[in-house]
Amino acid sequence: MSSTIGRVSSRTDQPAEPELVDGLVELSFAVQQVIGRVAAEHELSIVQARLLGILRDREPTMAALARFLSVDKSSATGLVDRAERRGLVRRFGSEHDGRSVQVALTAAGRRLAGTASDDIASRVAALVEGLTEAESRRLATLAARVARTGRGPDAAS
Numbered sequence: 001m002s003s004t005i006g007r008v009s010s011r012t013d014q015p016a017e018p019e020l021v022d023g024l025v026e027l028s029f030a031v032q033q034v035i036g037r038v039a040a041e042h043e044l045s046i047v048q049a050r051l052l053g054i055l056r057d058r059e060p061t062m063a064a065l066a067r068f069l070s071v072d073k074s075s076a077t078g079l080v081d082r083a084e085r086r087g088l089v090r091r092f093g094s095e096h097d098g099r100s101v102q103v104a105l106t107a108a109g110r111r112l113a114g115t116a117s118d119d120i121a122s123r124v125a126a127l128v129e130g131l132t133e134a135e136s137r138r139l140a141t142l143a144a145r146v147a148r149t150g151r152g153p154d155a156a157s
Contacts, residue, residue, distance in 0.1 A: 052113035059104040
């Protein structure tokens with residue numbers, strides 16, 4: 001077998017190097033811990049924080065929102081119900097399809113989403129503060145590429 005040190009093999013039948021897997025899993029845990037702490041500080045679950053993040057730049061239908069969150073429609077409905085009771089989101093009929101309902105942030109939801117996003121950004125930045133500028137740029141490029149790959153054909157729809 002050829003060496004794949006420093007990169008993942010493009011062949012799906014060859015496992016990634018253990019150090020790479022460990023590093024990615026540890027990074028994921030660190031980022032999830034940041035998100036979880038910030039969410040808790042704002043009395044949100046991680047899924048509720050994701051909901052606000054998704055709605056910052058779009059007003060999806062309930063079906064699309066369920067796909068974004070990788071949950072079934074009834075779970076998305078319950079999530080939106082709770083956020084609506086807190087005054088963070090509102091529902092409205094779709095202009096394009098009278099049967100569809102879309103979801104948007106309220107002013108309070110937009111403020112909370114912005115604050116939580118800023119808190120997450122500053123704390124994630126602290127995770128990488130020991131990297132050089134070049135290393136940070138490279139990590140950002142590679143992380144984005146890995147994340148896009150994760151949304152490929154096997155990702156939840």
